[in-house]
Amino acid sequence: MKRIYIEEISQHKGEEVEIRGWVYNKRSSGKVRFLLVRDGTGLVQTTIFSQVKDHPLFQKFDELTQESSVIVQGQVIEDQRAPGGYEIMVRDLQIIHLAQNYPITPKDHSIPFLMNHRHLWLRSRKQQAILQVRWEIIRAIRDFFDGRNFRLIDAPILTPSACEGTTTLFETQYFDQKAYLSQSGQLYMEAAAMAFGKVYCFGPTFRAEKSKTRRHLIEFWMVEPEVAFATLEDIILIAEDLILFILERVLSRRRVELEILERDPSPLEKITRPFIRLTYEETVRILQSKGSKMAYGDDFGAPEETLLSQIYDQPVCITHFPAKIKAFYMQPDEKNPDLALGVDVMAPEGYGEIIGGGQRIHDLNLLEKRLAEFNLPREAYEWYLDLRRYGSVPHAGFGLGLERTVAWICKLKHIREAIPFPRLLYRIYP
RNA sequence: UCCGCGGUAGCUCAAUCGGCAGAGCGGGUGGCUGUUAACCACUAGGUUGCAGGUUCGAGUCCUGCCCGCGGAGCCA
Secondary structure, three states: OEEOOHHHHHHHOOOEEEEEEEEEEEEEEOOEEEEEEEOOOOEEEEEEEOOOOOOHHHHHHHHOOOOOEEEEEEEEEEOOOOOOOEEEEEEEEEEEEOOOOOOOOOOOOOHHHHHHOHHHHOOOHHHHHHHHHHHHHHHHHHHHHHHOOOEEOOOOOEEOOOOOOOOOOOEEEEOOEEEEEOOOOHHHHHHHHHHHOEEEEEEEEEOOOOOOOOOOOOEEEEEEEEEEOOOHHHHHHHHHHHHHHHHHHHHHHOHHHHHHOOOOOHHHHOOOOOOEEEEHHHHHHHHHHOOOOOOOOOOOOHHHHHHHHHHOOOOEEEEEEEHHHOOOOEOEOOOOOOEEEEEEEEEOOOOEEEEEEEEEOOOHHHHHHHHHHOOOOHHHHHHHHHOOOOOOOOEEEEEEEHHHHHHHHHOOOOHHHHOOOOOEOOEOOO
C-alpha cells in the first residue's frame, strides 16, 4: 500500500493508495457516505458504498467529526462528480483521533473569533492558499538575490540603540543594560556591503508603533538589499526587477492559490517595466489636482496612497523627498540639498508603500552633521561612522515589506492574514 | 491616543414603543443508493461582556469599566 499526498493523486489513477489527513466535511445519502479529507496538500473526496446498512465502515464514518484525524486506504478513481475530479473508494478507514466540537465550522465566522483561533484557522483553504503564496514569494526573493550573487548576511535582532531614532522600539533587558528589538537591518547591511559588495538580509523586524490599520503589523518580515558603489537609480532598477521577478513566479506557479483566493490575476499580469517615476513634488501636485488636501512637506497618508493607485495601474516610484521628512542617513540631492535621494515604491490597487529605500550618505562630515541635527547619540553610531572613515563609497539599498507584498498579490483586505501568526496592536494571542 | 460601531446559545445573527429570549449553522437521534457549505424530521443547548442605576418590569434606557472591530493619527 503506497502512502501518497493528495496533490499527487492524479498520478495514481487506479492504484490502491493510503492517505493520512483530517476530516474536512462529510455527507451521507442512504447507502453512500462521502468523507472529504484534507492532508495539507489538497482535498479529496473518499467514498464508502455498501448495501449493508450496518457495514463496519459506515459505523466508523458516522463517528467521525470535523478535523478528526484519519488514515484512509482505497483505490483512486477518476469521477467527474467528485470535487477535483478524483475520489478514493474506501477499503479501510482508521481513526487516529476523534476531534470534539471543532470551532471553525464551514459557515461564517467573525474576524475576532477567527483571530482567536488562528492556530486552527491555518487549516482553512484560503489561509493555506495565502501562506503558499507567501512561501512562493519568499523563495522568489531568495532566488532573485542568490541568482544575482548577493551575499546573504543576517542582521542581528537584538540591537544596542535606537537605530533610526524615529520609530518606537521594543525595549528589553540585556543583562545589565538595555537592548532593543531590531526595526531594520539596514545599518548592519551597510557594514556588510562594504565587506561583500552586494548583500541582503531577510528577517523579522519589530515596531512598537500604536498603529491600528490594515497595513501595519507589529512584527513583520523585510528583505533588505544593500549595494556598494550604487546610486539611487541603480537601486530603483533592482527594486523593479525584484517586483517583476516575484510577480512572474507567483503568476506561473501559484495560479491555483490565486483562484482559491478569488484574486483576479489580470492587474498583476499588466505590470511591466518601467514603473511610473515621479518626484515627491510632482506627486504632491498631482494629488492636489485630484482633490487631496496635503501640503508640500507632508508625508503621504492612507487617502493619498489610495488616490495614487486610482490614477496608475502600475507601481509608482516616488523620489526626491524633502530631506526633513526622511531618515538622517539619506544622501541629499546634489542639485538641491533640501531633497533626499530616497525612493518609495507604491503598489497598485490601493496597497500603498511596499518598498522604502535610497542612497545613503557616504561623507563623514555630512553624516556627523545629520546625527547632530536629528539629536542622535553619537557614541551609538561610532561603528556606523567608521564605514565612512575606511574606504567610503556611495551606496544604496532598500527594504521590501514581505507581508505588504503578500497582501497586495493576494489582494487581502488586511495584512494580518499575510503572516501565519500576526502580532497586532492589542493582539499577541495565539 | 482620537473618532465611529459593536459584545445575546459553541458559531453567525434576530428580538417592533421598555412587556413570555428566537432562528440558521454546528452537536445529538432517526431517515434517505452519488452527495457537492447535501437534504428532511425530531432534539438538547442562555449569568444577554462586567458593575451599578432608573422602572411594576431592562437584551432594550442612563453611568462607569472591560474587550473587540472599522478608520484616523503615528509609522513602513
